[in-house]
Amino acid sequence: MKITRIRLISQIFFFSLFLFFVFVTEFSYLKGYPVSLFLEADPLVAIATAITTHSLYKGLLWSLVLLIPTLLFGRIFCNWICPYGILHHLVGWLFNYWNPKKRIENNRYRKLYATKYYILTAMAVAAILGSLQIGLLDPIALLFRSFAVSVLPAIDMPTEWVYVRPHLYQLSWVVGFLLLFLVGMNLVIPRFFCRVLCPLGATLGVLSRFSLWRIDRDPDKCTDCDLCLTHCEGASDPHTNLRKSECFVCMNCLEDCPHDAIHFKFLPDLSHEVTSPDITRRRTILAGLVGLLFIPFSRRSGDLTKNFNKMVVRPPGSLAEPDFLERCIKCDQCIRVCPTNVLQPALFQAGIEGIWTPILNMRMGYCELNCVLCGQVCPTGAIQPISIEQKLGIGEFVEQGPVRLGTAFYDRGRCLPWAMDIPCVVCEEVCPTSPKAIFGRDVTVTTRTGETLALRRPYLDPQLCIGCGICEHECPIKDYRAIRVTAVGETRSTDRKFLLSR
Amino acid sequence: MERREFLKRIGLTGAVVAGSTVGALLLHNRPVLNRSRYKTLKSYRIALNSSDVQMAIAHGADLDAMVRASVSEMGGIQKFIQRGDVVVIKPNVAFDRPPELGATTRPETVKAIIQLCKEAGARKILVADNPINQPESCFYKSGVKRAAEEAGAEIVYPYPSQFEDLYIGGEVLTSTWPMFYGPFKNADKVIGVAPVKDHNLCYASMSMKNWYGLLSGSRNQFHQDIHGIISDFPHMIQPTLVILDATRVLTRNGPTGGSLSDVAEGHTVVAGVDMVAIDAYGYELLRKIQGGEGPDTLGYLEKAHARGLGNRDWRSQVWREVNV
Structure with missing residues (x-):
């Protein structure tokens, strides 16, 4: 069998596996599937979180499974396993049906392709200082996020295949159009994302310098026809000295060569390759400087401290905000698995560092009392895998008390029984704690027409409120609810406490 | 050219x-608005004579036996379900709670009723609800999904395509409202199965309040007239049979509960056709267990009785009481 045929089988297998994991990251199907496997095997996630947290979380040891083949064969991940790379390859195959001459020109190496190394440098420096930003462009995180927030809801709209109650995601269109843009760029520059932007590709490119095998051209057989460039995915110059860091090991050149001059060779001659990425020291330093300044620029906004946003209510089990941002890779698996649709991708609510990180929007949903799925699927521990007992503060966790996401506050000017003498208390009805954190006081009021009216007015007991937000979700004052949960009083933070007693 | x-x-x-x-x-x-003719829910009731048993109460410890005894006192399941019928069972699965907490209909009760329907030769049995919490996890954690599927029924989840505007023409639901109509579209018979629960606003949630689970849209505004809306339900739907399961009674912190100490044993199952009568009986039982809390009667029972939608004086009808 031809080697490219074997590659195709691998591509179909891994792309299907990824789609399967995306689909089963859901309440009814999750069971024990290792849905985080792609992210856990992603060396960029492992290295970057190791830089920020000085530890390797749970399944991230799987990254060795990808690291070792890269050190042997080069960037095979990019064209054999990466679902995002496979998507770009597929789009190129479907739409780039140009004549060989144009294809050859499109697949020549360009200086632009070094950009990814500068992106990686800036992100790595930011990571050293405690801000994990690789998730913005890590292909697995980016693709999972695109599916969770945009593609699946779009598929569900006409079919109802994905959700019972349709899930809605704020900024779904931004994530969706970003996906379309990056995929569409293949028509301008083939494999645009992989060649130009991908920080994971850059990581593997750096690592591939150690690889023992690579594509090698036999100058004696070569007639300089350049046909090997016709289907070159990486633009890695197989027609001359191979740019090892750019080669995706797609093996297309092997089959395009009419003279059998190209082979995948063990320990080839070092003088016939460009071993390192095509980067200059000055530009690398400049990129590092961007990463260096990113931290003071973002943190001096006060978004994590004094000026923290009241809307940044994090999922149950989340670490305190600075620790959270050291771990969250914005993959949005938590958002995908959340059964109530309350988890939503942030834009600037959590500062520039928190783009696409999960926050709770109680208009969309609420935090289900007996649910801890978000922490179970989090691949990096930004949301800790807490148990139901721990979340509710029962059993051995009685001392600690329940996990509070924030606190609910009444806006009496908008509350029907308070402002308008109209019965309601849906908030009390749905409050899930026992005893309820929301309680009523029966009062008798005289209406403006002089009649007496028995009325139940709601109050909140802050000792019992866990900030789940179902009261806000069910409040009939739909545009700006009469009870709202804000982040103050959340368990994960000591400096956002406001009550002496909790 | x-x-x-x-x-x-x-x-x-x-x-x-x-x-x-x-x-x-x-x-x-x-026309800007398309005012086509709206559908209504048909009556699923079967004709009973006034000499027939209207309500049967069974006490005991064995839930399955109590369900069977109450239905058999009503004249047997064959009186209500015919061979080949499509039956919709509407439990209360409003909350994502384990059954022990008494916030939802017990799965064993649902199972017992499905088995009865099977014995009567029902062709297809659908179990449907539009819960407050996330539907799949409500059906899963309440145990109703498993019980229903084991007994051979099918769960109908509230997908958007299952909803339709129906004309109600009630006192609060004056005109049309989006309703969970999908499972009822081809149904021949409808059975309501509700637990007895304390309720923070209307004091008790029983067989009438159970039908709240068919409403969609901004249904949380109905709490502004909770007794009015509940009294609309016996007008909105006429089920074939109603089972009130007062074995695991939620006595406080309702309708959500959340603690085992909120639940008490009621040792009772009631079957009947008049929801107002059944709930009147259920409320008496709940008050007895609660130790006399709450008002003597409920606003929605009074309203429904006054509208002629049922008889809150349940003793004035033909009724039976058995111990099993």
């Missing part, structure tokens, strides 16, 4: 002009 080509080009342009004109005239000034 050839004549043929001349005619072809003129004809093509002419056809597009004519097409646009006809289309525009057809669409012009159509």
Whole structure:
């Protein structure tokens, strides 16, 4: 069998596996599937979180499974396993049906392709200082996020295949159009994302310098026809000295060569390759400087401290905000698995560092009392895998008390029984704690027409409120609810406490 | 230019002009709102004589036996379900809670009723609810999904396509409302299965309040007239049979509960056709267990009785009480 045929089988297998994991990251199907496997095997996630947290979380040891083949064969991940790379390859195959001459020109190496190394440098420096930003462009995180927030809801709209109650995601269109843009760029520059932007590709490119095998051209057989460039995915110059860091090991050149001059060779001659990425020291330093300044620029906004946003209510089990941002890779698996649709991708609510990180929007949903799925699927521990007992503060966790996401506050000017003498208390009805954190006081009021009216007015007991937000979700004052949960009083933070007693 | 080509080009342009004109005239000034005729829920009730048993109470410890005894006192399941019927069972699965907490209909009760329907020869049994919490996890954690599927019934989840505007014409639901109509579309019989629960606003949630689970849309505004809306339910739907399961009674912190100490044993199952009578009995039982809390009677029972939708004086009908 031809080697490219074997590659195709691998591509179909891994792309299907990824789609399967995306689909089963859901309440009814999750069971024990290792849905985080792609992210856990992603060396960029492992290295970057190791830089920020000085530890390797749970399944991230799987990254060795990808690291070792890269050190042997080069960037095979990019064209054999990466679902995002496979998507770009597929789009190129479907739409780039140009004549060989144009294809050859499109697949020549360009200086632009070094950009990814500068992106990686800036992100790595930011990571050293405690801000994990690789998730913005890590292909697995980016693709999972695109599916969770945009593609699946779009598929569900006409079919109802994905959700019972349709899930809605704020900024779904931004994530969706970003996906379309990056995929569409293949028509301008083939494999645009992989060649130009991908920080994971850059990581593997750096690592591939150690690889023992690579594509090698036999100058004696070569007639300089350049046909090997016709289907070159990486633009890695197989027609001359191979740019090892750019080669995706797609093996297309092997089959395009009419003279059998190209082979995948063990320990080839070092003088016939460009071993390192095509980067200059000055530009690398400049990129590092961007990463260096990113931290003071973002943190001096006060978004994590004094000026923290009241809307940044994090999922149950989340670490305190600075620790959270050291771990969250914005993959949005938590958002995908959340059964109530309350988890939503942030834009600037959590500062520039928190783009696409999960926050709770109680208009969309609420935090289900007996649910801890978000922490179970989090691949990096930004949301800790807490148990139901721990979340509710029962059993051995009685001392600690329940996990509070924030606190609910009444806006009496908008509350029907308070402002308008109209019965309601849906908030009390749905409050899930026992005893309820929301309680009523029966009062008798005289209406403006002089009649007496028995009325139940709601109050909140802050000792019992866990900030789940179902009261806000069910409040009939739909545009700006009469009870709202804000982040103050959340368990994960000591400096956002406001009550002496909790 | 050839004549043929001349005619072809003129004809093509002419056809597009004519097409646009006809289309525009057809669409012009159509009504802004499409007021087609709305559907209503048909009555699923079977004709009973006033000498027939209207309500049967069974006490005991064995839930399955109590369900069977109450239905058999009503005249047996064959009286209500015929061979080949499509039956919709509506449990209360409003919350994502384990069954022990008493916030949802017990799975064993649902199972017992499905088995009865099977024995009567029902062709298809659907179990449907539109819960407050996330539907799949409500059906899963309440145990109703498993019980229903084991007994051979099918769960109908509240997908958007299952909803339709129905005409209600009640006191609070004056006109139309989006309803979970999908499972009822081809149903022959409907059975309501509700637990007895304390309720923070209307004091008790029983067989009438159970039908809240068919409403969609902004249903949380109905709490502004909770007794009015509940008294609309016996007008909105006439089920074939209603089972009130007062074995695991939620006595406080309702309707959500959340603690085992909120739950008490009621040792009772009631079957009947008059929801007002059944709930009147259920409320007496709940008050007894609660130790006399709450008002003597419920606003929605009074209203429904006054509207002639049922009889809150349950003792004035033909009723049976058995111990099993």
